[in-house]
Amino acid sequence: MSEVIVLTGSPGVGKTTVTDKALESTEKTYQMVNYGDKMLEVAKDQGLVEDRDQMRKLEPSQQKNLQKKAGEEISKMAEEKPVIVDTHSTIKTPRGYLPGMPEWVLKPLNPDLIIVIEADPQEIISRRKKDQEERERDLETEEDLAEHQSMNRSAAMAYSVFTGATVKIIQNHDGKLEEAAQKLSRVFDEG
Numbered sequence: 168m169s170e171v172i173v174l175t176g177s178p179g180v181g182k183t184t185v186t187d188k189a190l191e192s193t194e195k196t197y198q199m200v201n202y203g204d205k206m207l208e209v210a211k212d213q214g215l216v217e218d219r220d221q222m223r224k225l226e227p228s229q230q231k232n233l234q235k236k237a238g239e240e241i242s243k244m245a246e247e248k249p250v251i252v253d254t255h256s257t258i259k260t261p262r263g264y265l266p267g268m269p270e271w272v273l274k275p276l277n278p279d280l281i282i283v284i285e286a287d288p289q290e291i292i293s294r295r296k297k298d299q300e301e302r303e304r305d306l307e308t309e310e311d312l313a314e315h316q317s318m319n320r321s322a323a324m325a326y327s328v329f330t331g332a333t334v335k336i337i338q339n340h341d342g343k344l345e346e347a348a349q350k351l352s353r354v355f356d357e358g
């Protein structure tokens with residue numbers, strides 16, 4: 168079994184941008200997989216849905232099964248080549264935070280490394296504003312974002328207790344994209 172790396176960060180923090188840049192200079196090659204996309208693929212294969220929107224409306228038990236199956240599929244992929252899984256450490260809902268990796272996801276996935284990409288709340292807000300036309304994102308204040316990032320860190324550490332994965336925090340500040348990408352590519356190559 169090769170490596171499973173979990174990549175997390177609040178929406179709009181720049182996860183995709185930093186990772187794409189970091190992968191340009193890594194020695195190893197990785198398969199990138201988005202957890203939500205994998206769930207959708209499994210749901211389509213099972214004839215449960217035709218698009219992403221229908222997935223949210225499935226019974227909670229069906230969603231749980233899809234999450235579990237997606238985790239199993241990803242760990243199968245990792246038998247061939249290291250995998251980077253793009254997912255969320257926590258998900259903010261109107262009734263509170265949900266773990267992005269509950270036990271039935273964490274167990275099959277069994278990550279070796281969890282990466283948390285962070286930026287200042289104000290930086291995240293302006294990045295979200297910039298992308299507003301292309302993406303519909305939640306409106307969060309600086310205070311909300313500070314809390315969300317703090318929950319993401321705490322959840323990452325809790326996942327590490329169950330898996331032994333290490334947790335690496337990478338800061339992606341404005342104008343420091345190159346620096347963040349270099350730090351990340353070093354982390355990728357160290358494994």
Ligand SMILES: Nc1ncnc2c1ncn2[C@@H]1O[C@H](COP(=O)(O)OP(=O)(O)OP(=O)(O)O)[C@@H](O)[C@H]1O
Pocket residue numbers: 176177178179180181182183184185294295297298339340341342343344
């Ligand atoms: N260091 C940086 N400095 C300035 N802008 C940045 C930096 N990193 C990313 N951005 C910008 O922030 C925006 C969000 O980036 P990106 O789409 O990579 O976020 P994300 O975390 O992958 O979001 P999601 O999880 O919702 O897909 C983009 O417009 C990107 O160009």
